[in-house]
Amino acid sequence: MASVETSTATGSISSGSNVTLTYPTTDKPFYVENISATLDSDPPAGSGNIIATITLLADESTSDEYDTIINQSNLTFLGTSSFLYLPNTPVLCKSGDQIEIKIVNDNATSRTVYVRIVSRLA
Numbered sequence: 001m002a003s004v005e006t007s008t009a010t011g012s013i014s015s016g017s018n019v020t021l022t023y024p025t026t027d028k029p030f031y032v033e034n035i036s037a038t039l040d041s042d043p044p045a046g047s048g049n050i051i052a053t054i055t056l057l058a059d060e061s062t063s064d065e066y067d068t069i070i071n072q073s074n075l076t077f078l079g080t081s082s083f084l085y086l087p088n089t090p091v092l093c094k095s096g097d098q099i100e101i102k103i104v105n106d107n108a109t110s111r112t113v114y115v116r117i118v119s120r121l122a
Contacts, residue, residue, distance in 0.1 A: 031090035
């Protein structure tokens with residue numbers, strides 16, 4: 001079994017803006033085991049949305065593939081400051097694919113977000 005790799009990142013999201021974090025391209029196929037993100041505090045109800053989107057970005061060198069949204073969550077609606085994407089089976093990504101985590105902050109308050117991606121080579 002291939003070794004597990006954990007990638008982490010921290011970003012600051014101003015009110016009315018977004019932050020995009022991309023898991024880098026690898027020259028080998030890999031599995032995404034899980035992805036988690038945590039805000040520095042719970043978003044207050046009725047104060048604007050904080051939406052987290054996870055997208056599989058297809059290898060740009062092939063023209064016959066499409067990017068795929070694999071999860072989208074409105075953290076304000078859920079009333080939580082964190083989410084965990086844990087697929088039933090690991091998501092297989094081909095060499096050249098990327099994982100993008102985009103968090104949009106329509107909330108009135110700036111936030112700090114912590115993101116963690118756990119993967120392993122296929």
